[in-house]
Amino acid sequence: MKLKENSRTIECSDASPLVWDEDDLVEPMTGRRIAIEGQLPIRAFFLGYPFDRGLCFRGRDAFWTLAYDNRGTKAVLYKNWKEHRELNRSYYFAKAFDYPIALTSIGDGRVVIVHCPNSYETVEIEDAETGEVLGKKKSDEMEFHSRLSVSADGNYLVSAGWFWHPLGGAWLCPVRAICGSSDTYMKEVGFSFGAEIDAAAFLGNEHVVVSSTNGVVNEEAPESGLGPLQLGVWSITDSRWISTAPLQEPTGTIMPWNEWVISFHGHPKAIELATGKVVHVWDQLDSGKQIGSIELGEPPPPVIALNPRKGMFAVCDSRRITVVSLHASE
Numbered sequence: 001m002k003l004k005e006n007s008r009t010i011e012c013s014d015a016s017p018l019v020w021d022e023d024d025l026v027e028p029m030t031g032r033r034i035a036i037e038g039q040l041p042i043r044a045f046f047l048g049y050p051f052d053r054g055l056c057f058r059g060r061d062a063f064w065t066l067a068y069d070n071r072g073t074k075a076v077l078y079k080n081w082k083e084h085r086e087l088n089r090s091y092y093f094a095k096a097f098d099y100p101i102a103l104t105s106i107g108d109g110r111v112v113i114v115h116c117p118n119s120y121e122t123v124e125i126e127d128a129e130t131g132e133v134l135g136k137k138k139s140d141e142m143e144f145h146s147r148l149s150v151s152a153d154g155n156y157l158v159s160a161g162w163f164w165h166p167l168g169g170a171w172l173c174p175v176r177a178i179c180g181s182s183d184t185y186m187k188e189v190g191f192s193f194g195a196e197i198d199a200a201a202f203l204g205n206e207h208v209v210v211s212s213t214n215g216v217v218n219e220e221a222p223e224s225g226l227g228p229l230q231l232g233v234w235s236i237t238d239s240r241w242i243s244t245a246p247l248q249e250p251t252g253t254i255m256p257w258n259e260w261v262i263s264f265h266g267h268p269k270a271i272e273l274a275t276g277k278v279v280h281v282w283d284q285l286d287s288g289k290q291i292g293s294i295e296l297g298e299p300p301p302p303v304i305a306l307n308p309r310k311g312m313f314a315v316c317d318s319r320r321i322t323v324v325s326l327h328a329s330e
Contacts, residue, residue, distance in 0.1 A: 001329065002328070002330070003279055005270075005325065007325075008037075010040065010323065017305075018314060018321070020056075020310070023036065023310065025321070029067050030043035031043065053067070055068075059128075064103060065081070068101055074088060079128075087101075089116050090116055093144065097294045100120075100146045100148045104150040106125070106155075116145050120144050125175065125178055135179030137177065142161055142163075143163045147161065151204075152204070158170060158172050159171045160200040167215075168215075169193070169197050170190075170200035171191070172190075172234070186237075193217050194212070195217060196292070198211045198212055201254050207242070208236065209234075209256040211250070211251040212247075213229065216228050227244075229246060243274050245276030246276045247271070252287075252289065252290050255313060258311065259273055260326075262313060264315075266289055268324070269281045269282070270326075286317065287315055303321075304316070
């Protein structure tokens with residue numbers, strides 16, 4: 001397969017953090033919906049707090065948005081653009097690492113928040129509507145949870161966080177196990193304690209893509225660990241690596257798509273999963289130098305929005321939003 005792409009720009013000098021709702025960009029902090037083609041709309045409202053990240057999820061009967069302070073403790077949940085309730089996370093080292101939070105649906109379509117409201121080391125799943133806690137879990141495979149994501153089918157959770165002092169790690173767990181069910185065939189998996197983990201993200205519902213830095217934690221990595229500067233694709237159903245490949249540099253934030261992963265360290269770049277080969281670089285876009293859940297780089301990353309289901313991403317600078325659409329061809 002060959003990777004093809006096209007880019008378009010939206011003139012915008014005041015973009016706040018963006019998320020994708022299907023083919024449109026949404027600003028959870030202002031209520032503004034930005035179509036890729038069309039005029040830039042006026043902001044609908046302003047939140048009285050400097051939130052710098054957001055999420056959205058379209059449930060069966062509502063559109064949920066969530067704004068949060070990535071290096072703080074505050075978050076706010078909106079339902080159909082009306083404030084629903086405030087959220088918090090543990091204060092402990094909150095200014096040092098990315099906020100652990102995800103907004104998704106599980107089971108019969110119930111919309112839930114996955115976060116760590118009471119302890120940095122315990123992940124909790126709660127009903128978005130009512131706040132009812134559906135389950136919680138503390139694991140030896142992860143200490144400081146961060147960068148939470150849930151597979152599109154709602155079955156699995158990945159946490160790409162860290163251990164004291166600090167060491168980047170990643171942890172995969174069935175959602176049913178967090179909610180207290182024992183009738184799950186897959187046990188939790190820790191990807192830590194080989195090389196230090198940089199990033200982890202789902203590729204579809206059955207695979208997780210994991211990348212490592214050049215920092216070595218243990219010379220003899222466990223079966224689920226990676227060597228330094230490696231890119232791996234883990235099969236959830238088979239509980240094994242189906243490919244590992246060398247990297248030339250850290251990936252930073254990643255967006256797996258099809259046969260590639262988009263890395264956002266320095267400039268967005270497409271890396272072939274099977275070989276680790278860089279096949280395309282968007283060198284006109286600066287996407288920051290964040291590594292892991294702690295090191296933001298200088299300056300911190302710009303506004304970036306990822307849409308792995310559609311194969312799209314957006315990167316902002318002080319003047320415009322650049323939207324990239326990916327395509328695969330024979």
